[in-house]
Amino acid sequence: MDAGPAASSKIKIDPMFVVGGLNRRLFGSFVEHLGRCVYTGIYEPDHPTADSHGFRSDVAELITELGPTIVRYPGGNFVSAYDWRDGIGPKQDRPVRYDLAWNVKETNQVGTDEFLQWSARLGLEPMMAVNLGTAGVREAVELLQYVNAEPGLALSDERGRNGQVEPYDVRVWCLGNEMDGPWQIGFKTPEEYGRLAEETGRAMKRFDRDLELVACGSSGRGMPTFGSWERIVLERCFDHVEHISAHAYYEPTDGDEQSFLASAEDMDRFISSVVATADHVAATRKSDKKITISFDEWNVWFAERNADHEPGTEAEEIYDVSEAVVVGSLLIELIRHTDRVAVACQAQLVNLLAPILTRPGGPAWRQTIFHPFALTSRHAAPVVLAEAGDGPVINTARYGAVDQLHSVTTHDPDTGAVVIFAVNRSIDTPLGFEVDLGGFAVEQWQLVEHLVITDQDPHARNTETEPDRVRPVAGNARLADGRLIADLPAISWHCIRLAPA
Ligand code: AHR
Numbered sequence: 001m002d003a004g005p006a007a008s009s010k011i012k013i014d015p016m017f018v019v020g021g022l023n024r025r026l027f028g029s030f031v032e033h034l035g036r037c038v039y040t041g042i043y044e045p046d047h048p049t050a051d052s053h054g055f056r057s058d059v060a061e062l063i064t065e066l067g068p069t070i071v072r073y074p075g076g077n078f079v080s081a082y083d084w085r086d087g088i089g090p091k092q093d094r095p096v097r098y099d100l101a102w103n104v105k106e107t108n109q110v111g112t113d114e115f116l117q118w119s120a121r122l123g124l125e126p127m128m129a130v131n132l133g134t135a136g137v138r139e140a141v142e143l144l145q146y147v148n149a150e151p152g153l154a155l156s157d158e159r160g161r162n163g164q165v166e167p168y169d170v171r172v173w174c175l176g177n178e179m180d181g182p183w184q185i186g187f188k189t190p191e192e193y194g195r196l197a198e199e200t201g202r203a204m205k206r207f208d209r210d211l212e213l214v215a216c217g218s219s220g221r222g223m224p225t226f227g228s229w230e231r232i233v234l235e236r237c238f239d240h241v242e243h244i245s246a247h248a249y250y251e252p253t254d255g256d257e258q259s260f261l262a263s264a265e266d267m268d269r270f271i272s273s274v275v276a277t278a279d280h281v282a283a284t285r286k287s288d289k290k291i292t293i294s295f296d297e298w299n300v301w302f303a304e305r306n307a308d309h310e311p312g313t314e315a316e317e318i319y320d321v322s323e324a325v326v327v328g329s330l331l332i333e334l335i336r337h338t339d340r341v342a343v344a345c346q347a348q349l350v351n352l353l354a355p356i357l358t359r360p361g362g363p364a365w366r367q368t369i370f371h372p373f374a375l376t377s378r379h380a381a382p383v384v385l386a387e388a389g390d391g392p393v394i395n396t397a398r399y400g401a402v403d404q405l406h407s408v409t410t411h412d413p414d415t416g417a418v419v420i421f422a423v424n425r426s427i428d429t430p431l432g433f434e435v436d437l438g439g440f441a442v443e444q445w446q447l448v449e450h451l452v453i454t455d456q457d458p459h460a461r462n463t464e465t466e467p468d469r470v471r472p473v474a475g476n477a478r479l480a481d482g483r484l485i486a487d488l489p490a491i492s493w494h495c496i497r498l499a500p501a
Contacts, residue, residue, distance in 0.1 A: 009391025080133025087111020133186025
């Protein structure tokens with residue numbers, strides 16, 4: 001007989017312990033002109049499922065199921081040498097350019113109008129980035145007018161001639177991308193970038209003071225300038241931006257799977273440091289403004305594993321179960337920070353570091369990481385609750401002792417529904433899970449669903465021939481004496497839904 005897990009984590013939840021409203025822009029994604037994300041990813045005019053605009057309908061259906069809310073475009077590193085004018089107007093007249101970021105040819109068959117119209121058809125909120133690498137204030141305000149101005153200006157009328165009379169009304173704009181990174185075309189010091197972001201932000205806000213602008217933060221917590229970059233940049237552009245970006249990619253460095261499973265710990269420390277730095281800058285200015293974080297690139301990226309891949313396919317990750325559990329855990333962490341993370345974009349949407357894979361001319365399928373994203377986006381309830389709890393810790397080489405349980409609870413005050421997302425971060429030890437529901441004035445609960453991502457083989461993957469090898473399965477949560485109880489196998493992600501009976 002299975003004796004069950006040796007140790008348990010217990011949490012107490014209460015509808016009064018509110019962190020904040022769930023920010024649905026946390027379920028964002030990212031489409032970059034990189035590898036096969038755009039071409040043969042979302043766009044493939046010769047594909048049997050292509051719509052009249054050349055976009056794949058099979059991919060669109062999977063994106064709808066995945067449930068992203070906001071999508072960043074067109075890069076990424078790509079944007080830092082991109083001339084947006086190359087991607088508008090009649091397709092046959094668009095220039096083929098050399099893409100300096102990724103060392104490939106860019107045909108410009110997809111550009112601003114195609115992306116924005118595609119997003120609108122799918123009900124996605126677009127989020128645009130402007131080029132602050134090879135371009136500057138002028139290009140940014142011209143793109144802004146092309147995209148958002150009412151008819152009657154030269155640029156908005158040009159948009160009208162290109163088939164889009166109504167403004168797109170894009171609200172969130174990134175002021176460049178990863179400008180702290182030496183790999184970035186037009187890489188800058190924080191002083192140089194802060195000044196350019198200040199000038200660009202000021203000019204864009206002249207056009208529309210209600211825009212939400214994102215200053216580039218660090219492209220990783222390990223960057224040598226991390227911390228001072230954010231401070232110096234915000235000291236310059238504080239008045240003109242609402243958000244500062246953060247980017248993080250995680251992998252099991254040196255085979256350290258246990259630290260990898262605890263990657264959310266790094267994300268937590270990253271967010272806390274950026275919030276502290278932004279609040280420090282606010283304090284020096286005697287300002288009550290709360291700069292929020294746009295975590296506009298995050299994911300698992302096992303760069304080491306792909307080092308020998310063909311150029312252009314290095315980031316075509318084929319994700320396994322343990323990586324899906326980490327993705328679920330990173331989403332938990334973002335939700336826990338709903339009060340200070342305003343936007344988060346999983347990088348990316350299709351083929352490159354992506355939940356969806358496609359074969360040119362062939363099928364599209366769900367990767368393992370598709371499932372925690374889709375279930376979290378679909379089921380997370382509108383209010384995020386803080387949890388009080390206790391349980392075993394695990395020792396990690398990279399982060400020291402961390403809680404074995406990683407979880408977040410969301411609540412719907414209108415329906416009374418409670419949705420808990422939980423991860424057992426141990427690579428080898430099962431965990432019992434107990435939730436004290438006593439804080440809710442609910443006489444009787446019903447368990448709506450308990451879904452789990454786990455597998456005997458933590459490296460199992462989905463492939464074109466076995467696209468459903470890994471998918472959510474039923475867990476064993478049950479209710480007893482005002483408590484929820486469940487067993488969490490090692491390396492597992494869970495979505496548990498409860499409702500008043
Ligand atoms: O998402 C892939 C790349 O990673 C992006 O282009 C860049 O911003 C980051 O370094």
